[in-house]
Amino acid sequence: MLRPPYQRYERLYVYHLDAVKLPPLTDPDLIGNWIEDDTPILFFHRPKEELIKELCRQHGCQVIYQADLDYADWEPGQTIEPFKVDNISVAPVWDAAEADIILDPSVIFGTGFHPSTRLCMETLIKYCRPPGTAPQSMLDLGTGTGLLAITGAHLGINKITTFDNNPLACEVTAKNVALNGYEQEIEINCADLRQEPLETRVDLVVANLHHTLLAGLFASPSFWQAKLYIVAGFNPAMEEQLLAALPPRRVKMIERRRHDRWCLWVLAPLAE
Numbered sequence: 001m002l003r004p005p006y007q008r009y010e011r012l013y014v015y016h017l018d019a020v021k022l023p024p025l026t027d028p029d030l031i032g033n034w035i036e037d038d039t040p041i042l043f044f045h046r047p048k049e050e051l052i053k054e055l056c057r058q059h060g061c062q063v064i065y066q067a068d069l070d071y072a073d074w075e076p077g078q079t080i081e082p083f084k085v086d087n088i089s090v091a092p093v094w095d096a097a098e099a100d101i102i103l104d105p106s107v108i109f110g111t112g113f114h115p116s117t118r119l120c121m122e123t124l125i126k127y128c129r130p131p132g133t134a135p136q137s138m139l140d141l142g143t144g145t146g147l148l149a150i151t152g153a154h155l156g157i158n159k160i161t162t163f164d165n166n167p168l169a170c171e172v173t174a175k176n177v178a179l180n181g182y183e184q185e186i187e188i189n190c191a192d193l194r195q196e197p198l199e200t201r202v203d204l205v206v207a208n209l210h211h212t213l214l215a216g217l218f219a220s221p222s223f224w225q226a227k228l229y230i231v232a233g234f235n236p237a238m239e240e241q242l243l244a245a246l247p248p249r250r251v252k253m254i255e256r257r258r259h260d261r262w263c264l265w266v267l268a269p270l271a272e
């Protein structure tokens with residue numbers, strides 16, 4: 001995340017280590033520690049050869065992979081800049097003069113520029129309109145930067161729970177929730193959806209997730225206790241497999257949307 005004196009991201013220095021767990025790091029140039037398969041991927045604003053050497057010496061680990069790249073190449077071909085979905089404006093913290101939602105996108109999924117996020121935002125807005133008819137409670141599964149949860153809060157949903165298993169995503173979400181003043185409305189859980197018992201008795205579940213995770217959730221009868229589901233993160237080739245994972249005669253397809261090669265479904269459980 002951005003911490004003073006940094007106001008924006010220019011270059012990323014990335015070190016993927018094979019250590020299982022590192023203690024919290026306080027380096028002033030640290031962007032964050034992304035945990036992938038229980039291994040740390042450290043992102044810095046500046047090169048950190050000496051620090052990494054010392055960490056490896058102390059913890060008996062090795063660098064699996066390292067890279068340095070422009071921030072613009074992190075999401076290739078995509079400049080992170082202000083954008084609008086319907087009448088909601090979103091802007092990165094470094095360009096946030098008049099926006100409804102301010103975001104520190106960091107290096108986390110959920111800048112708002114991926115077609116799957118954009119589809120989720122458009123659909124969330126649709127199902128929260130007209131004003132005053134918004135769902136009251138929402139689960140945001142795989143929240144990334146927290147953008148969808150914050151959009152929900154902006155639309156009037158007052159009880160939102162997010163989940164992500166990447167501690168850096170949870171840190172970034174916490175920062176973005178605070179930046180937008182929704183600490184009362186949004187609860188952040190850093191947990192693995194494959195292991196976490198989920199309380200799905202809510203008005204709306206939003207899940208932009210890998211198709212295998214979605215299929216796992218679909219297979220659990222206790223997943224189907226919400227009133228409405230917005231699910232995304234898969235492409236047309238995966239639709240058949242996901243359709244087969246839906247519980248037979250328990251769920252109705254309300255709407256199917258597509259943006260580029262990304263699909264979104266709106267689902268509602270049928271009364272038993």
Ligand SMILES: C[S@@+](CC[C@H](N)C(=O)[O-])C[C@H]1O[C@@H](n2cnc3c(N)ncnc32)[C@H](O)[C@@H]1O
Binds near residue numbers: 116146165
């Ligand atoms: C495709 S991104 C979606 C981010 C954001 N909701 C959006 O729409 O832009 C999926 C997110 O799910 C998280 N995730 C992946 N596997 C997970 C798991 N097993 N448990 C919890 N979160 C997970 C990732 O860390 C990532 O932030």
